[in-house]
Amino acid sequence: MTTHSRQQLPKNPDYVGLVRERFAQQKPMELIGASLGKIELGYVEIRVPCTESIMSISFVNYVHGGIIGMIADSAMGFAGLTMAEPGMVGVTAEYKINMIAAAVGDELVACGQSVRSGSRLTVASAEIFAVSNGDRKLVAMALGTLIPTGVRTDSPLV
């Protein structure tokens, strides 16, 4: 997708620490065995090993589409978070995901990218790859919208 300029200065100098701290608190990521990969300004990777507990049963060894959506959503949310002002987070307003190929491999990597980061609206995209023996295959693409909000204020969805 459109390459985000990574030369600009972050609004939050400790965006890496913020991503790590908030990711560690996300129980659902722990539940599915997900961990963080690369973290850059505007870009975050989420990795999940292809264990039996996240498989769909439709076809042998396919990761469940809902799990793919879940790491795509999270990767987009954390990519948006790297761009946020201190004290702000982004709440997912919506996302959509297309499955491209069977999600078979050793692990999945969801690569989230902030496409646009504004005061009232953040747009992010994600590409999800299945990795087998070091080879990457694109298995899904996602687009989503985040609404910036203060960590101590109510969600825009209340």
Added chain:
Amino acid sequence: MTTHSRQQLPKNPDYVGLVRERFAQQKPMELIGASLGKIELGYVEIRVPCTESIMSISFVNYVHGGIIGMIADSAMGFAGLTMAEPGMVGVTAEYKINMIAAAVGDELVACGQSVRSGSRLTVASAEIFAVSNGDRKLVAMALGTLIPTGVRTDSPLV
């Protein structure tokens, strides 16, 4: 959403058994604590109690958006499955979901409905409610596309 006619005859007379059998095999549903609710021709509910392990940390007691997408996707898939010919299943090609309100409550219920069921394309929708003390609040809406395929043949995504 558009009310599906439930008076037509099912193509697979044992669609309820099929849904129960395949749901029981889905490890990711077990992982998040999900269970089946109502199963009718063209309509399937998936319920998940709002335990700590599926919470987002953005705001207190909110269910993670990825979990909401996961049960929405599954409810649409199983609703499509009730309409399928014997020996056929639907593979998720894509879905999209809008968050409407904070997912706070005792449990979530994803109500999946088959909007159109054809030989090359199935369209399904889902409404996801948070239930608190018996009151239902709409928290998300989803739309998705399934591609029918034989259970013994390859996925269209291979």
Added chain:
Amino acid sequence: MTTHSRQQLPKNPDYVGLVRERFAQQKPMELIGASLGKIELGYVEIRVPCTESIMSISFVNYVHGGIIGMIADSAMGFAGLTMAEPGMVGVTAEYKINMIAAAVGDELVACGQSVRSGSRLTVASAEIFAVSNGDRKLVAMALGTLIPTGVRTDSPLV
């Protein structure tokens, strides 16, 4: 879709006049021959006759999918507008649309509904019907997100 309560009081008592005024200024609606149907609080219809100029060529007499998306987007936008505070409009942040059946008929009617109207986020849905000799057939479903903004201020997309 979820029935919007129409018993509440409008924030803008002249929401019907506002919809008519703004619709009349939309050149693209004139271009495709669209007109307004019913206007209620949270609900707006847009109608377009199935003339040759809006046909796709893939199959005889099918309306182009882009035209269907265009009236769906507008119907959702105007449904959101009926709920807005005086001086506010909603800017489309995103929408998605599923084609359900061939769009063949005398005219298309896009029925837009506000699902949720908040200060930072409006969610709307649309059902698009083809009408032939008075019979309605569902041909598409859409979901979208609007960002409320002041008419005299900049767009959130600037």
Added chain:
Amino acid sequence: MTTHSRQQLPKNPDYVGLVRERFAQQKPMELIGASLGKIELGYVEIRVPCTESIMSISFVNYVHGGIIGMIADSAMGFAGLTMAEPGMVGVTAEYKINMIAAAVGDELVACGQSVRSGSRLTVASAEIFAVSNGDRKLVAMALGTLIPTGVRTDSPLV
């Protein structure tokens, strides 16, 4: 977005002629003043000058979101068409689009790309740019699904 390999051989050697022929028959493209840009295997551009008739009235000189969706949908459809076997076309099953920035400029260019082309499912993406004095600004991103079908057979949506 994911770069499509353009080194592979086309299934239809005259894919450029096919795109030109079918585009010329699309009345809605003529209606909005659209024309074809680059045509490569897996990639098609659609251009539209920013005339008054395609403007939204929400903000001065913004192109209507429905028009942006229309050229995005078409660019994805034609990108898919370049990959199709002779005698086959793709029918849009669904698409979704995120607005990134205000669509202001001399012209818009929708760049459609085939992400995956299979016998039962094609996935395409589009990036839409506003061009002003030769400068390109990303204004929207889209993802869509096409169902391959024979030109002489019925649509999968019938």
